Amino acid sequence: MMLGEQLVTRLEYMHSKHFIHRDIKPDNFLVGRGPRANLIYVIDFGLSKRYRNPKTRLHQPYREGKNLTGTPRYASINNHLGVEQSRRDDMESVGYVLAYFSRGSLPWQGLKANTKKQKYQKIMEKKMGVSIGVLCKDCPIELKKFLDYCRSLRFEDKPNYPYLKALFRDAIDSGKYGDSSKGFDWMRLHSKKLEETETAKLDVEEAADPDFAEFT
Template sequence: MNNQQVAIKFESRKSDAPQLRDEYRTYKVLAGLPGIPGAYYFGQEGLHSILVIDLLGPSLEDLFDMCSRKFSIKTVAMLAKQMITRIQSIHERNLIYRDIKPDNFLIGRPNTKYANTIYLIDFGMGKLYRDPKTKQHIPYREKKSLSGTARYMSINTHLGREQSRRDDLESLGHVFMYFLRGSLPWQGLKAATNKQKYERIGEKKQTTSIHDLCAGFPEEIGLYLQYARRLGFEENPNYEYLKELFDKVLESIGEIDDGVYDWMLLNDGKGWEYRSNYYRRNTAVAALNNAVTPRQHNTTTPPTTTNTTNNNNNTNNTSKRYSRHTYRSAQPMLSDTAIVNYNTMDNNQVQTEDQKRGFLSACLTALSCGCL
């Protein structure tokens, strides 16, 4: 045991669409890339499958909330460069992500040299878009079920078209505008059913011009979205061009990429950690786990007892041997299945209850191993 903090993500073994095993394999494919958390263990514990990964800081959605749901142009430009780089590195490993959203981009743990590195988590929707050996691209198809989060997904995804690299990049553009505007024009639409609601979202995206969407912001942001939407299905994106667009954004507003983000300026420059409910919640859980560290076991313990990591997701500790860990819910998302379950696409509907269950599980685990 090395007392490194970890996140433990759990999934019912009775799940109709299990994802954790594939997610673990994806982490292994991406191992060593900057901004990708390490994955240390996948296995079964009781009624759950578990995945142990690096513990990170809050998500960009959390930080967006802390910053009164608006990011400055400077912060978005610096974020965009990092986020494009993360997606580029994944694409270079032959994978597409397919569920771009602020909840899945996290910063590093506070008080470390990676505190403002942007990490990407939750690869349950990841998919090979080409053969790793031959580089043969997957074929274009239509009438595909929806995969991802409706607010940010590409127009082509709404139209049932097979996703490729272009769709990840378009979704990023929607996230950038969400950060800049505070909301997107297709948020808050009402319909009789969820299916109709997501159809309305797709229609609104198609009828909202890039000019109107990006009005009042540097033109390079509109050029980014225009480029992403014009990419061909198999076309190799020019990632460097896209990142250079955001260098021009910084130049146009007289700023440089100095690594000073909006959340670092909160609380009179003391940063997001000061008076942060997120920080207090997670340090409290860490303190609980420090207080209930299990007795030493022999050297034959499984990998989960010696390899520890960190990240933010639904976490539940049914093992008696894990060192410190934190709890945060994963956001619901669609599986690429024949039948679309639109209800799973409603963001944040289970987050609070999952956090409560995670904390209760920590207490029960501590009790069951005789540590309290």
């Protein structure tokens, strides 16, 4: 939920500058260090593109027959269908990333084909054939609502960023998905592992030196 809220915030800012990312995937997120360990950074803008003119604010025209741009696993359905990308596609890709983290894998992973084109076709067919309800069956209900909303957007629609952020924020504040004050799940796991390592180290030192405990 924390990840979802931050990703929506990052894309809201990017979209406000008239650009779409077009390659939302886990590899393009970085986690801060030290006091910024709870911050997510978005990187790799090599496929980014202006979706509207910054002066006239006119949206780019709707087009079809485009090649798939980005990473097929997280690509929006319209991207697969050859439709020009817009803000809605970035948001839908966020939904697939969150589903991936929540589930551990996506239904269209591992599909075999003789060519890339055939593989992309299989991914698209599987993605279109799996309902959001099935995709999000064991995921937080907020993720289903998120994807339902993103898939309902029209080409030029501006996503309702406050609504999407509130979905995740309300879930975070409810506490039903854990204690957010302790940071991301991986941070809690990392801290636990460090504690276990330190405890094991002390046990080894104590076993090697019977007098060790007297001075600790």
